[in-house]
Amino acid sequence: MTAAEISQWETVIGLEIHAQLATSSKIFSGASTAYGAEANTQACAVDLGLPGVLPVLNREAVRMAIRFGVAIDANIDHQSVFARKNYFYPDLPKGYQISQFEHPIVGKGQISISPAEGEHKLVGITRAHLEEDAGKSIHDQFPEQSGIDLNRAGTPLLEIVSEPDMRSAKEAVAYARKIHSLVRYLEICDGNMQEGSFRCDANVSIRRRGSDQLGTRAEIKNINSFRFLERAINHEVERQIEVIEDGGRVVQETRLYDSERDETRSMRSKEEANDYRYFPDPDLLPVNISASDIAEIRAALPELPEQKKQRYISELGLSDYNAELLTANRDTAVYFETAFAEADATQAAVLVNWILGDLAGALNKAGLDITESPINPAALVQLVARIADETISGKIAKQVFDAMWQGEGNADEIIEARGLRQITDSGAIETLIDEVIAANPEQVEQFRAGKEKVLGFLVGQVMKESRGKANPGQVNALLRDKLK
């Protein structure tokens, strides 16, 4: 496909995100939600849907949903209703899933995303509702047979449905990351995508640029990383353009993303909503939420990423971009704040540069999370302090950082052991300068004849002689003096 062909089309994306709520027991029973237990050891009579048992709503799950709602400035209905969504599947023993349909707990809200440096966009959130997860079918453990594990049945989920407001895979990823960050800040979901605690379905359609009608969408399931989300959407967009340009039409269907083959393929044509025969669950009372419940939850909200970001900008003078990066992941913000609490207040920007630069790079390369960093916040503060008090230069600090990363000790120990202390004794620096002047008569001549640029070369020579340890500012000043 040529770029021109692609550019006639506009992409439209809406996401459905399932965030597993971090309650210790299930949404309608007391069974544990802990991940990784032996199959079918955490499913009780309620989760199995045995006759004669009744669901009892987990108050904590409701509180968590409301926490999310107030964080996105959504309408919270004072009455919310659970409904049965009827369908048959082997991992759904009751024959229906308890979900919400007409009266979701969280109504319309919105969230601001930043798809690229300096870009901001508001994405509408249609609703967020509570529901129970289904069990799991296991197809790879028994030859010619499938197993059913019902441990996951009844695990509380918050399904967060966006408006079809995203216009590219990049925007969809920025949105998904933002929600991911938010639920972790709120401590309502652990966000673990490998374990399925945070899952995205992408609804994708295309339309001719300029059209204000929505095209037919395909829903892509089975996406378990942000990277795959971007790839799956881009593939799906290309596929739909090809279908239409070949004279066909896109059919509404559910497609599965296959990360190994990097393609989407059809799973089933889409059921219409009324196929599910939704109706209010007679076993569960409507949930009444008072204004004071909501106010109480609102008052107990932690500082949210957006507020944190604005505070970093206004109080610490960080750039919009750095503040965004620092707050995007709660653990990064915690690392920074722990460090900053021990650092000199003037060192905010320098600390941030180390965290977002060398530290982030090293973590990324090692595939480590910042909570697993071999260099803890206090250790990084010490390193930064040694640059500030001129014990070492910024350049030598990188060597010290690498050694700290390798576990050679803290900054002071490494500086001592390797003899890296900066040379600030002007007598010692002058000796080096004299040597360099003697060894480079030609360059000295050129400088004296007015060629300013040569000074950089001579400074470089002195730094090299000192093995990087001379104080660069002093070298500069003293060298100028001598050359006069």
Ligand code: ADP
């Ligand atoms: P369902 O529950 O059947 O999947 P919804 O109406 O709840 O259907 O929509 C699900 C998601 O699909 C929402 O995030 C919505 O924004 C998105 N969506 C709806 N129509 C389109 C479309 N034409 N193109 C892209 N996304 C769409």
Ligand code: MG
């Ligand atoms: Mg859907």
